[in-house]
Amino acid sequence: MNNYKLLSGNEALAQGAYEAGLKFAASYPGTPATDILEYFTQFKEVDAQWSINEKVAFEVALGAAFAGVRSIYSSKHVGVNVAMDPLMTSAYSGINAGFVIVTGDDPGMHSSQNEQDNRLIAKFAKIPLLEPSSPAEAKKLIKLAFEISEKFDTPVLFRMTTRVAHTKENVEIGERTEVENKPFEKNPRKYVMVPANAYKKHIDLEEKLIKMQDFSENLKENSIEINDKNLGMVTDSVSYMYVKEAYPNASVLKLAMTFPFPDKKIKEFCSQVKKVVVVEESEPFIEEHLLQMGIKCQGKHYTYRVGELNPESVRDIVEGKPKTSYPKAGRKPVLCPGCPHRATFVALRKTKVVVAGDIGCYTLGATPPLSALHTTVCMGSSVTIMSSLTSILGRDKAVAVIGDSTFCHSGIEGLINCAYNKTKGVIIILDNGTTAMTGAQPNPATGVTAKGEQTKRLDLVQICKACGADNVEVVGDSSAVIESKIKEYTAKDELSVLIVRIGLCKMIDRSKKPAPKFFADKCKKCYMCTSVDCPAIFKDENGNIKLNENLCAGCNVCVQQCRFGALEESK
Amino acid sequence: MSTINILFCGTGGQGILTAAEIVALAAMYDGYHVKKSEVHGMAQRGGSVESHVRIGKEVFSPIIEAGQVDYLLSFDKGEHERMAELLKKDGTDLYDDFVKGQEKISNPKFLNTYMLGVLSKHLKISDESWQKALKETIKPQFLDKNLEIFASAK
Numbered sequence: 039m040n041n042y043k044l045l046s047g048n049e050a051l052a053q054g055a056y057e058a059g060l061k062f063a064a065s066y067p068g069t070p071a072t073d074i075l076e077y078f079t080q081f082k083e084v085d086a087q088w089s090i091n092e093k094v095a096f097e098v099a100l101g102a103a104f105a106g107v108r109s110i111y112s113s114k115h116v117g118v119n120v121a122m123d124p125l126m127t128s129a130y131s132g133i134n135a136g137f138v139i140v141t142g143d144d145p146g147m148h149s150s151q152n153e154q155d156n157r158l159i160a161k162f163a164k165i166p167l168l169e170p171s172s173p174a175e176a177k178k179l180i181k182l183a184f185e186i187s188e189k190f191d192t193p194v195l196f197r198m199t200t201r202v203a204h205t206k207e208n209v210e211i212g213e214r215t216e217v218e219n220k221p222f223e224k225n226p227r228k229y230v231m232v233p234a235n236a237y238k239k240h241i242d243l244e245e246k247l248i249k250m251q252d253f254s255e256n257l258k259e260n261s262i263e264i265n266d267k268n269l270g271m272v273t274d275s276v277s278y279m280y281v282k283e284a285y286p287n288a289s290v291l292k293l294a295m296t297f298p299f300p301d302k303k304i305k306e307f308c309s310q311v312k313k314v315v316v317v318e319e320s321e322p323f324i325e326e327h328l329l330q331m332g333i334k335c336q337g338k339h340y341t342y343r344v345g346e347l348n349p350e351s352v353r354d355i356v357e358g359k360p361k362t363s364y365p366k367a368g369r370k371p372v373l374c375p376g377c378p379h380r381a382t383f384v385a386l387r388k389t390k391v392v393v394a395g396d397i398g399c400y401t402l403g404a405t406p407p408l409s410a411l412h413t414t415v416c417m418g419s420s421v422t423i424m425s426s427l428t429s430i431l432g433r434d435k436a437v438a439v440i441g442d443s444t445f446c447h448s449g450i451e452g453l454i455n456c457a458y459n460k461t462k463g464v465i466i467i468l469d470n471g472t473t474a475m476t477g478a479q480p481n482p483a484t485g486v487t488a489k490g491e492q493t494k495r496l497d498l499v500q501i502c503k504a505c506g507a508d509n510v511e512v513v514g515d516s517s518a519v520i521e522s523k524i525k526e527y528t529a530k531d532e533l534s535v536l537i538v539r540i541g542l543c544k545m546i547d548r549s550k551k552p553a554p555k556f557f558a559d560k561c562k563k564c565y566m567c568t569s570v571d572c573p574a575i576f577k578d579e580n581g582n583i584k585l586n587e588n589l590c591a592g593c594n595v596c597v598q599q600c601r602f603g604a605l606e607e608s609k
Numbered sequence: 610m611s612t613i614n615i616l617f618c619g620t621g622g623q624g625i626l627t628a629a630e631i632v633a634l635a636a637m638y639d640g641y642h643v644k645k646s647e648v649h650g651m652a653q654r655g656g657s658v659e660s661h662v663r664i665g666k667e668v669f670s671p672i673i674e675a676g677q678v679d680y681l682l683s684f685d686k687g688e689h690e691r692m693a694e695l696l697k698k699d700g701t702d703l704y705d706d707f708v709k710g711q712e713k714i715s716n717p718k719f720l721n722t723y724m725l726g727v728l729s730k731h732l733k734i735s736d737e738s739w740q741k742a743l744k745e746t747i748k749p750q751f752l753d754k755n756l757e758i759f760a761s762a763k
Binding site for chain 2: 208276
């Protein structure tokens with residue numbers, strides 16, 4: 039009997055990799071790719087690890103492939119940026135056992151800081167690119183990815199997008215096939231990428247690209263469907279599904295191995311249809327290649343490089359129309375009730391300093407009414423941007439705010455750099471004991487591995503001291519205490535780290551204290567309590583304060599704001 | 610059978626993703642091809658939540674086109690106003706049932722199951738598959754109460 043499960047694209051990919059004999063996986067959490075590594079943690083045959091950042095994840099996963107086992111790296115699209123250094127050179131060295139790089143692209147920026155199109159990395163790095171259009175296809179293609187990787191001794195880029203990664207569909211579950219470890223042989227010409235060796239490897243790589251292109255020409259997964267010859271669509275990824283929805287009768291060339299481009303197949307298809315339209319999300323990657331080949335084709339209006347596509351936008355693209363529909367603003371996300379970060383942002387708002395922020399739940403402190411975070415660029419950039427803000431704007435004019443996991447990811451380097459370059463300023467580490475934004479994954483500072491085993495725990499106080507901070511203090515109290523500590527340390531001509539530990543993230547510690555008491559007769563409607571931006575305390579239609587006791591976790595940050603005694607901590 | 614489009618909407622913490630999972634599973638157990646699409650991430654922080662479930666013989670797009678929603682299940686007034694225009698001309702808006710459910714069901718945690726009971730009246734999915742999907746998804750200690758509420762809404 040067939041065994042079907044309802045799996046997401048990420049789960050299906052991971053299941054497929056497991057069935058393909060995978061033995062090693064490394065990742066750093068990031069939406070929409072987090073659940074790939076999480077899926078591997080259930081298997082005893084797979085050494086599944088959270089790494090401290092994507093560069094490290096890439097290198098340990100590549101090392102496993104060198105050592106002779108099938109290995110996978112996964113991260114969100116911007117995570118691949120962090121891993122670009124080893125990625126680019128791994129294309130030269132090649133692998134040993136199969137190695138797949140999974141990128142979770144996020145067209146539409148559902149939870150990302152940009153919507154870069156990582157298909158371009160395949161061309162830049164000269165590695166093959168596979169793109170599934172659905173979860174069921176992701177499971178099939180990941181097996182092919184390992185075969186291609188070993189056939190051509192190359193890392194394979196496997197591109198998911200949010201829509202493929204987080205769609206669920208019926209997926210058939212199969213048996214695992216064990217793959218024997220490949221012996222590691224000392225081979226400096228392959229594994230030591232010094233100029234003389236790399237030069238030869240680059241020559242090999244160019245030849246490999248031609249062979250991979252031949253392979254792609256004959257791949258049945260790059261499929262031609264001839265229907266109505268008046269309209270021919272060239273498409274990839276989830277766009278294929280939108281094409282099938284909007285134009286069920288059109289002829290289609292569906293690219294599953296998008297790079298190296300199967301030029302002969304593209305020519306063959308385009309010669310059979312009257313009008314060629316390229317339908318792809320994000321950059322005009324396929325379109326530019328067709329134009330370069332001298333094929334007359336119609337791409338999407340440039341406005342469609344922004345955001346996701348859908349069946350309606352495919353009609354616009356065929357008709358040559360620009361994008362007119364943009365996502366409507368929904369309800370804004372806020373810090374959870376009881377979130378240990380809230381008190382710090384209430385304190386920061388009062389200090390009026392410029393807050394260099396980072397990537398994590400605390401980025402939510404940027405929106406009103408908290409409005410207490412003023413820069414966010416990428417992982418780890420709070421510490422480094424703060425160091426320049428303080429040196430240029432003034433020592434007491436800016437602070438950095440970073441979470442425990444992000445600090446381990448790439449904040450430590452920034453701190454060492456601050457100490458080395460004599461930065462004076464304050465770094466606030468919000469230690470909630472987890473990687474919260476992506477759903478509470480452990481990290482070095484929590485002392486637990488991806489598989490839930492105890493391990494060495496990074497001591498944040500000790501490492502900050504070792505990096506060269508003049509002062510390291512742990513605070514865990516009211517917003518007023520945090521505010522006074524920020525003022526105390528920004529006044530010093532020194533480098534200070536404040537580690538705020540008020541409690542654990544509410545996703546891992548669901549314990550609650552009673553909701554505060556509210557006395558309506560004492561309320562002056564100053565709304566200081568709602569300015570803490572907590573979903574559990576709000577204004578009703580008549581401007582009266584209401585408490586949602588079901589949501590309230592009893593953190594009392596709202597109570598600390600009330601000057602009229604209308605809110606009182608429950609004992 | 611042509612594809613049936615079901616849209617769930619509301620805010621984080623209302624059990625919308627669970628409800629969508631249950632209907633998708635039940636349809637799969639009945640042999641349909643299912644696609645269910647949502648966006649993770651910010652939803653966990655009280656933001657808007659939207660889940661698209663498409664059931665049919667062969668489903669292509671994971672998301673429902675505007676104007677093609679057959680059944681709209683809104684768990685929030687604001688979200689209902691935002692999403693109502695996505696309904697098909699002859700689509701079914703189940704918001705009135707949600708308002709009724711709010712009066713009938715004292716614990717809001719069970720409203721998602723109540724709405725599934727309402728939805729089950731409109732879909733050709735066997736009771737056996739519904740039960741199997743509910744059992745698969747809901748924690749054992751809450752199962753009996755959920756089965757009771759599911760049945761009461763039918």
